[in-house]
Amino acid sequence: MRRSRFPLYTVMGLVLFLYIPLVIVMANSFNLSRYGGQWGGFTLKWYSKLFSDRTIWYAFRNSLIIAFSSTATSMVLGTTAAIALYRFKTRFQNLHRLFIHLPLVMPDILVGISLLLFFVALKVKLGLFTIFLAHVTFCISYVAMVVLGRLQDFNYAVIEAAMDLGASWFTAVRRVMIPMLAPGIMAGGLLAFTLSIDDFVITFFVSGPGSATLPLYIYSMIRHGSPMVINALTGIFLVFTFSVVILSKKLLEEK
Amino acid sequence: MINRLKQRIPELLISLPTMAWLTALFVIPTAIIIIIAFKTGDPYGGIGKEWTLENFPELLNPVYRAIIVRTVVLSILTTVICLMLGVPAGYCLARSEKRTRDMLLLLIIVPFWINFLIRIFAWKVVLHPEGFVKNFLLLIGIADENTLLLYRPGTVLLVMVYTYIPFAVLPIYAAAERFDFSLLDAAQDLGAGWFSSFTRVFLPGIRQGIVTAILVVFIPALGSYVIPDIVGGPGGEMIGNKIAQKTFIDRNLPQASVLSSMLIFAVMAPMMLSLFMRRKKNHERGMMIG
Numbered sequence: 097m098r099r100s101r102f103p104l105y106t107v108m109g110l111v112l113f114l115y116i117p118l119v120i121v122m123a124n125s126f127n128l129s130r131y132g133g134q135w136g137g138f139t140l141k142w143y144s145k146l147f148s149d150r151t152i153w154y155a156f157r158n159s160l161i162i163a164f165s166s167t168a169t170s171m172v173l174g175t176t177a178a179i180a181l182y183r184f185k186t187r188f189q190n191l192h193r194l195f196i197h198l199p200l201v202m203p204d205i206l207v208g209i210s211l212l213l214f215f216v217a218l219k220v221k222l223g224l225f226t227i228f229l230a231h232v233t234f235c236i237s238y239v240a241m242v243v244l245g246r247l248q249d250f251n252y253a254v255i256e257a258a259m260d261l262g263a264s265w266f267t268a269v270r271r272v273m274i275p276m277l278a279p280g281i282m283a284g285g286l287l288a289f290t291l292s293i294d295d296f297v298i299t300f301f302v303s304g305p306g307s308a309t310l311p312l313y314i315y316s317m318i319r320h321g322s323p324m325v326i327n328a329l330t331g332i333f334l335v336f337t338f339s340v341v342i343l344s345k346k347l348l349e350e351k
Numbered sequence: 352m353i354n355r356l357k358q359r360i361p362e363l364l365i366s367l368p369t370m371a372w373l374t375a376l377f378v379i380p381t382a383i384i385i386i387i388a389f390k391t392g393d394p395y396g397g398i399g400k401e402w403t404l405e406n407f408p409e410l411l412n413p414v415y416r417a418i419i420v421r422t423v424v425l426s427i428l429t430t431v432i433c434l435m436l437g438v439p440a441g442y443c444l445a446r447s448e449k450r451t452r453d454m455l456l457l458l459i460i461v462p463f464w465i466n467f468l469i470r471i472f473a474w475k476v477v478l479h480p481e482g483f484v485k486n487f488l489l490l491i492g493i494a495d496e497n498t499l500l501l502y503r504p505g506t507v508l509l510v511m512v513y514t515y516i517p518f519a520v521l522p523i524y525a526a527a528e529r530f531d532f533s534l535l536d537a538a539q540d541l542g543a544g545w546f547s548s549f550t551r552v553f554l555p556g557i558r559q560g561i562v563t564a565i566l567v568v569f570i571p572a573l574g575s576y577v578i579p580d581i582v583g584g585p586g587g588e589m590i591g592n593k594i595a596q597k598t599f600i601d602r603n604l605p606q607a608s609v610l611s612s613m614l615i616f617a618v619m620a621p622m623m624l625s626l627f628m629r630r631k632k633n634h635e636r637g638m639m640i641g
Contacts, residue, residue, distance in 0.1 A: 103446075106440050107439075111459065116477075118462065118473050120473070120476065173372060176369060177366070180365045180366040184362045189362075195370060195374070195378065198377065199377055201619065204571075205594060206574065206614060206615060209384065213384065214379065240369070294466055314469065318475070323476065326472055327476065329469065330465070334465065338461070341457060
């Protein structure tokens with residue numbers, strides 16, 4: 097069959113399009129002159145600046161605290177929601193399903209503003225705790241969707257068998273269903289972690305003094321000041337991400 | 352009655368935690384926004400006691416109108432461009448050999464794991480007045496010293512396509528992977544050209560993927576805030592920026608809430624429409640089988 101080469105060129109163009117800006121920024125992180133209009137000579141100055149910046153490490157620590165705590169909480173809540181939606185087909189579950197779906201389409205800025213107004217009205221002090229509450233709220237839906245996807249191929253007869261053998265429904269769910277769902281729960285948790293650690297908009301609205309996360313700190317650097325340090329940070333992000341990807345690929349191949 | 356309630360205890364026990372959490376931290380806060388849209392403001396940036404409908408006509412104000420039109424146009428253009436790139440890309444991915452395909456998919460997904468702000472910032476560096484692209488354009492004589500590459504609606508469009516394109520490629524690829532490509536051969540044996548077999552057999556075959564791609568690009572695009580904030584400037588503002596400005600700078604919560612409520616309905620409408628269409632289709636299918 098005669099095939100057009102056009103789709104292949106599109107994909108290759110797409111990959112170039114995705115990487116060119118990142119590679120330019122990374123190359124620029126070794127550049128002595130700002131903004132890379134000219135090449136001012138090779139330097140590691142920006143990297144040493146980055147590593148000696150204590151605020152950035154503090155922000156990174158905040159990001160990790162939030163990401164781990166909200167991932168763990170949303171894994172529990174998302175899994176219970178998915179099991180409820182899978183198991184029970186009642187009117188109440190239709191409402192439950194709607195509640196789970198709505199946060200997926202709500203723009204971040206609206207989630208952020210509505211939570212801000214809510215916390216202010218209740219006089220809750222803005223800080224790490226409010227960020228945690230906000231992150232769990234948007235992560236639950238993603239975990240629930242991933243686990244629900246995994247439940248599509250789940251054979252409920254297994255639970256019935258366990259119950260015939262004397263297990264109560266809760267025991268059967270806990271000892272049989274949860275272990276079988278584990279890969280789905282882990283995948284949902286991984287997604288939640290990625291979303292949490294990357295979130296800027298919602299965090300921006302519900303954060304308080306001293307609770308800046310890494311994205312918030314990056315934003316303030318973009319706005320007021322040290323672009324060259326962000327170049328260095330981009331370099332680290334790129335190298336780190338690719339190392340993780342290549343390493344995990346190697347490990348999987350060895351298996 | 353009590354017995355029926357007892358039977359439902361397991362269901363309630365595992366549904367109530369999420370129901371309670373989402374009611375408190377999602378439904379009520381959203382309702383607050385919609386309620387404030389019908390309230391008067393007070394001079395201190397708070398909410399007045401009276402109810403009013405007068406916040407809504409403000410939307411017809413030419414300043415708002417320009418921003419609303421810009422938001423809709425930019426979101427539609429982003430979606431169209433993402434589809435024009437995403438469909439051929441999904442087709443190519445589905446037809447490549449496994450090794451090439453895995454490699455390409457990985458390359459498309461990896462930028463996702465790099466912080467969102469950093470990806471936007473990268474364009475700010477690339478398009479900076481003293482940056483690489485500007486110097487190149489000066490060199491080949493397309494631009495002059497005063498050409499501005501940043502802070503215009505076109506820049507917002509470029510960066511939106513850049514951020515949303517993987518969201519479009521993945522569902523289209525997932526649909527194309529399930530597509531039976533021998534149908535294309537059949538169409539061509541029956542005399543269809545490459546183009547007409549592509550548009551009349553392949554595109555309808557991956558319809559569901561295309562619908563998903565439209566939803567996951569168009570809806571977040573409508574609510575964009577950070578992209579126009581960083582690369583847009585005053586000429587590239589979108590509804591999201593106006594909402595933030597009304598909340599933090601002008602301290603006019605009723606106005607911010609009116610804009611927010613409008614955005615809420617704008618993003619709900621396409622989702623409701625797609626749910627409704629799917630239900631109707633299932634219903635028709637049910638009738639055919641029954």
